[in-house]
Amino acid sequence: MSVEHADLACETCGRVTEHELHYAGRLLESTRCTVCGTRVEVTARAMVPAYLRDLEQRVVSKPRRMIRRAARDPVGYARSLPRAVLRQPVKFWREFWSLVRR
Numbered sequence: 001m002s003v004e005h006a007d008l009a010c011e012t013c014g015r016v017t018e019h020e021l022h023y024a025g026r027l028l029e030s031t032r033c034t035v036c037g038t039r040v041e042v043t044a045r046a047m048v049p050a051y052l053r054d055l056e057q058r059v060v061s062k063p064r065r066m067i068r069r070a071a072r073d074p075v076g077y078a079r080s081l082p083r084a085v086l087r088q089p090v091k092f093w094r095e096f097w098s099l100v101r102r
């Protein structure tokens with residue numbers, strides 16, 4: 001998870017304020033107004049397929065059917081992965097679980 005900052009219009013403040021942009025990988029997960037604290041989340045339902053499409057582009061060797069299965073049943077998919085795949089970088093799993101566990 002990485003955080004960047006940008007000036008965005010806040011509906012609660014009614015003006016442009018500094019916002020924290022929380023990213024899972026390269027995808028925006030949520031925004032938070034640094035003035036009033038209003039947090040806007042991108043829903044998991046919208047995020048998981050988008051994240052998996054992004055991941056598919058990053059890991060081009062991964063078969064498409066695995067990605068589709070993961071989108072349908074992320075938890076069952078993760079449990080069924082062979083040990084070798086589970087040795088993927090910790091960063092990947094942090095990103096993945098931060099999306100699934102909501």
Ligand SMILES: [Zn+2]
Pocket residue numbers: 010011012013014017033034035036037038
């Ligand atoms: Zn605000």
